[in-house]
């Protein structure tokens with residue numbers, strides 16, 4: 838049989854006979870692109886994050902458990918947590934919708950847009966985030982008549 842002439846290797850990870858092992862990992866191709874999460878033991882793609890452990894379900898499981906004790910269903914509790922973790926505008930306090938990662942100020946109100954502009958300019962000048970935000974808020978509140 839010609840097939841048997843092919844050199845086969847045993848993947849130490851999954852135990853399958855494969856035609857070749859990845860030189861770096863010593864595992865077969867499918868095993869080499871996977872990584873086992875040290876926390877939950879689930880496999881995920883190398884270089885990514887474990888989607889299970891990074892999901893709101895797990896990251897906020899204590900908070901969800903509290904809500905469930907208060908009588909919320911799992912689905913309701915998850916929704917509440919999602920609302921709680923949504924970034925809120927540092928100026929007006931409203932949740933930022935469709936925000937890009939790291940957004941701290943919305944554009945809903947003129948004062949927020951202005952704050953956004955000031956903040957971005959400060960960040961371009963390499964002012965650290967916290968400081969830039971504090972200065973922005975000081976400036977904005979200084980010019981806002983309430």
Ligand SMILES: [Zn+2]
Nearest residue numbers: 848851865868
């Ligand atoms: Zn394998």
Ligand SMILES: [Zn+2]
Nearest residue numbers: 874877887890
């Ligand atoms: Zn995990």
Ligand SMILES: [Zn+2]
Nearest residue numbers: 926929943949
């Ligand atoms: Zn705002």
